[in-house]
Amino acid sequence: MRPYIFSVKVYGVVVRAEPSWLFLVLLVAWSLAVGFFPDTEAGLSTQTYVLMAVLAVLGLTFSIIAHELSHTFVGRAFGLPINHVTLFIFGGAAELEEEPDRPFVELVMALAGPLMSLLLSGVFALAADLPGLDGAGLPLGLVLGYLSLINLLLALFNMVPAFPLDGGRVLRAIIWMFGASQRQATRIASIAGEVFAAFLMVNGLLVLLLAGAAAGLWWVLIGFFLRSAARSSRLQLETRLALRDLRVTDLLRPGLETIDARASVETFIREVLVLHHRDWCPVVDQGQLIGGAGVAEAQAVPVEDRPNRRVGEIAVKPEAGQLINAHASGDAALRRMQHHHLDRLYVVDGTQLTGVLMAADLVAYARMKHRFEDAGIT
Ligand SMILES: [Zn+2]
Structure with missing residues (x-):
């Protein structure tokens, strides 16, 4: 908080x-x-x-x-x-x-x-x-x-018609009304946003250097803020649009690796963390999700106790909001992660764990999708 x-x-x-x-x-x-x-x-x-x-x-x-x-x-x-x-x-x-x-x-x-x-x-x-x-x-x-x-x-x-300022939103709405897609409209409005941000920064620098007025610095900062806001709003919207028509289950990478809760911490370290060089892994008991364990949890167990302690004992239980239904939309998953500041979600079908969805994968998916879509637009 x-x-x-x-x-x-x-x-x-x-x-x-x-x-x-x-x-x-x-x-x-x-x-x-x-x-x-x-x-x-x-x-x-x-x-x-x-x-x-x-x-x-x-x-x-x-x-x-x-x-x-x-x-x-x-x-x-x-x-x-x-x-x-x-x-x-x-x-x-x-x-x-x-x-x-x-x-x-x-x-x-x-x-x-x-x-x-x-x-x-x-x-x-x-x-x-x-x-x-x-x-x-x-x-x-x-x-x-x-x-x-x-x-x-x-x-x-x-x-000023520079997204994400209000005028930029008005510009986006008008372009969108006249038949462009929401994504195209956002792109045009946020380019206008970046141009205006650059203008503020250059102007601010000139005021600072030529007139020696500290107010120039303020305009440089505002320009910098606007530029990053324009970029992140665009990236966020593009990601959401790309994810809207997909279900969470479509976005999972194949080959979910889990560790049985009854395995020893020593086995977990040797086979999952070191051999497969994973830094984290979901822990299951007969397909039922127990939680997750990673490098930090394993390191916290003293070396001499590692053969006797079970992974189930060190697993961190999922918090509220960390579970998502396999049939939820990709867009809903992204919003959930942003709202709870999570970088991964456990994907469940009933009580069975079917995968782990990473925030980085959602963004990478949207980028790749647009790369090929853009190539098709000439
Ligand atoms: Zn406003």
């Missing part, structure tokens, strides 16, 4: 912040207190600037959560399981456990966030113009003005 600095439930959605979020908050607060606010309105006291910065980052946090919840509730209205909104160093993310299966759903869900930001920008602008906010209320008016501006910028930045 990763630590979160806060975690609250909003209508069934867990809103939480990673520790890296604090870094963003402090950076923004500092730049507002010593830069933006004094530049906009000189002559106020230091305490006033600090208080304004604190109010502004609270408002910014609220704005980003509202943007992400807007994606979340629209997605949930279409039946997509989205249970977490996570804040981190580069902003926020509504965590999709499944990608939309129709372009219309993707389009509406992607637009919901930027529309919320635009709406908030308008509301903050109206609030900043309320009578009474120019005299004694001036600092509050300035904070509201900043929140209006930042929400407008959030809407504009997110609408």
Whole structure:
């Protein structure tokens, strides 16, 4: 479990912040207190600037959560399981456990966030113009003005057509609507994402080197993050699409090697770990799965005890979520592994172990399938 600095439930959605979020908050607060606010309105006291910065980052946090919840509730209205909104160093993310299966759903869900930001920008602008906010209320008016501006910028930045930004999702949905496959649409939108990421990085480097402004470094980091997000989202989607029509049993490698629970640890080490140089093996008792044992479990047994101890005694029992039915889809297996952070699943038919499915095999399968499919497209 990763630590979160806060975690609250909003209508069934867990809103939480990673520790890296604090870094963003402090950076923004500092730049507002010593830069933006004094530049906009000189002559106020230091305490006033600090208080304004604190109010502004609270408002910014609220704005980003509202943007992400807007994606979340629209997605949930279409039946997509989205249970977490996570804040981190580069902003926020509504965590999709499944990608939309129709372009219309993707389009509406992607637009919901930027529309919320635009709406908030308008509301903050109206609030900043309320009578009474120019005299004694001036600092509050300035904070509201900043929140209006930042929400407008959030809407504009997110609408850049670069996957996985919202605008990139809109682009993908439109290409998909006009007859391309989801996979082709994802490929085009994520190439746009990588181009935009490269632009941010080059731009950031120029700002850093030519103007000597540290803000350039920030753009380099954001570009780097976007590029890896574009790549990993594409790889993930391609893998899922490739696995959707297969059953787990189709994906198993032939020749399942198991070790009988009654075998001695010494035999296990000699015949499985050393002779077949396997680092891990499922343990069975008359075909029934007992668990798994590997190098670590074997090494934990003192040398003199190895002839007398049984493998069944050192086997690690399967945890919840580690068993999957042989007839489940490959896509379901991949989601299970990602959800529980597992690198392998025991495949069972009834109570009989029929194989072990490795995460690496799923990815390798999808890559190989696409390699030959791509060769067929000219
Ligand atoms: Zn968004």
